[in-house]
Amino acid sequence: MVMLLQNQNQNQNKPPNFTAIPVIDLSHPDDAKNLIVKACQDYGFFKVVNHGVPLWLVSQLENQTMEFFNMSQSEKNKYCPPYPTGYATKTIGPNGDVGWLEYLLFTSNDFSTNSKTFTSLAKEYVEAVKKLGCEILELVAEGLKIEPKSVLSRMLSDDKADTIFRLNHYPPCPDTDPDMDHRATNTIGFGEHTDPHLISIARSNTTSGLQICLPNGTWVGVPPDHTSFFINVDDMLQVMTNGRFKSVKHRVVTDKLKSRVSMIYFVGPPLMEKIAPLGSLMEPGEESMYDEFTWFEYKSCTYKTRLADDRLSFFHKGCHPLV
Numbered sequence: 025m026v027m028l029l030q031n032q033n034q035n036q037n038k039p040p041n042f043t044a045i046p047v048i049d050l051s052h053p054d055d056a057k058n059l060i061v062k063a064c065q066d067y068g069f070f071k072v073v074n075h076g077v078p079l080w081l082v083s084q085l086e087n088q089t090m091e092f093f094n095m096s097q098s099e100k101n102k103y104c105p106p107y108p109t110g111y112a113t114k115t116i117g118p119n120g121d122v123g124w125l126e127y128l129l130f131t132s133n134d135f136s137t138n139s140k141t142f143t144s145l146a147k148e149y150v151e152a153v154k155k156l157g158c159e160i161l162e163l164v165a166e167g168l169k170i171e172p173k174s175v176l177s178r179m180l181s182d183d184k185a186d187t188i189f190r191l192n193h194y195p196p197c198p199d200t201d202p203d204m205d206h207r208a209t210n211t212i213g214f215g216e217h218t219d220p221h222l223i224s225i226a227r228s229n230t231t232s233g234l235q236i237c238l239p240n241g242t243w244v245g246v247p248p249d250h251t252s253f254f255i256n257v258d259d260m261l262q263v264m265t266n267g268r269f270k271s272v273k274h275r276v277v278t279d280k281l282k283s284r285v286s287m288i289y290f291v292g293p294p295l296m297e298k299i300a301p302l303g304s305l306m307e308p309g310e311e312s313m314y315d316e317f318t319w320f321e322y323k324s325c326t327y328k329t330r331l332a333d334d335r336l337s338f339f340h341k342g343c344h345p346l347v
């Protein structure tokens with residue numbers, strides 16, 4: 025893959041690893057519900073183990089995904105239907121963002137590529153991850169002590185849930201930056217952003233690269249763990265918890281020698297779902313930080329902005345969205 029990414033070599037001086045990452049064991053739901061809420065408040069980010077998604081499924085889908093990305097560029101380009109679904113390289117979104125990656129993006133349950141095996145594995149994986157998403161959203165409601173416990177998970181179990189499945193491939197990037205005196209620099213694979221949805225459920229192979237921003241503004245590296253899932257709090261969950269949970273800012277840097285592959289399932293509500301802080305969560309006299317809007321309105325705004333833009337700021341009480 026030939027890539028020319030001008031001004032993309034940023035010195036991200038390898039940050040320290042996030043050693044305090046909350047690890048939630050889903051085989052102990054009573055502990056898990058409280059630990060999840062704490063993790064969402066403290067970092068907007070946590071890792072789940074004993075998640076119930078079969079590891080054979082995960083690794084077979086990863087192999088199939090690599091088979092796709094290992095095809096010739098001209099073969100892959102056949103899978104570039106009109107944005108936002110299908111295969112793309114370098115460009116992220118419609119507004120000029122670029123990264124050192126290629127990816128497949130599926131916005132429906134149709135995972136068609138050249139391989140029937142890929143299609144059926146992707147279907148099975150997404151079903152399993154959807155189940156995991158419902159379980160996590162139920163635990164969030166239970167941990168927050170709000171009823172019914174399906175108050176969040178119902179948006180995902182709804183047939184009209186607006187989800188995205190994304191497979192990212194970051195080829196090795198042998199960068200050297202003459203301005204940096206040949207010190208190691210890292211090229212941006214996926215620039216910093218928050219995810220717009222409710223939660224994102226992500227995993228990767230054993231190559232590092234994912235970094236998150238802690239509430240004090242420090243960037244930390246997330247040590248890869250190919251058998252676990254990493255959960256991000258996204259913008260919609262920040263709104264629905266009236267800011268108690270923080271949508272986590274994250275980015276991906278490339279590796280000089282190893283390729284990285286990640287699979288992310290973005291859990292979005294039905295397009296016409298009205299999004300506002302949950303009434304059952306609000307303390308007496310607590311003011312809503314956001315005006316009510318639909319997920320469709322937020323999503324439309326998302327696609328009019330750049331990756332690093334603070335999209336939520338347009339929806340703060342009294343601000344006028346770009347719709």
Ligand SMILES: C=C1C[C@]23C[C@@]1(O)CC[C@H]2[C@@]12CC[C@H](O)[C@@](C)(C(=O)O1)[C@H]2[C@@H]3C(=O)O
Nearest residue numbers: 108116117118121219220326327329330331
């Ligand atoms: C630059 C962009 C890409 C993005 C849409 C956007 O205009 C801003 C948000 C981006 C993001 C981040 C999370 C997901 O990867 C994604 C699919 C999403 O819903 O919002 C991407 C969008 C994209 O790649 O199309």
Ligand SMILES: O=C(O)CCC(=O)C(=O)O
Nearest residue numbers: 190192214234276286288
């Ligand atoms: O590749 C990753 O681990 C994260 C990519 C990402 O943030 C995204 O696709 O929204």
Ligand SMILES: [Fe+2]
Nearest residue numbers: 217218219274
């Ligand atoms: Fe993301």
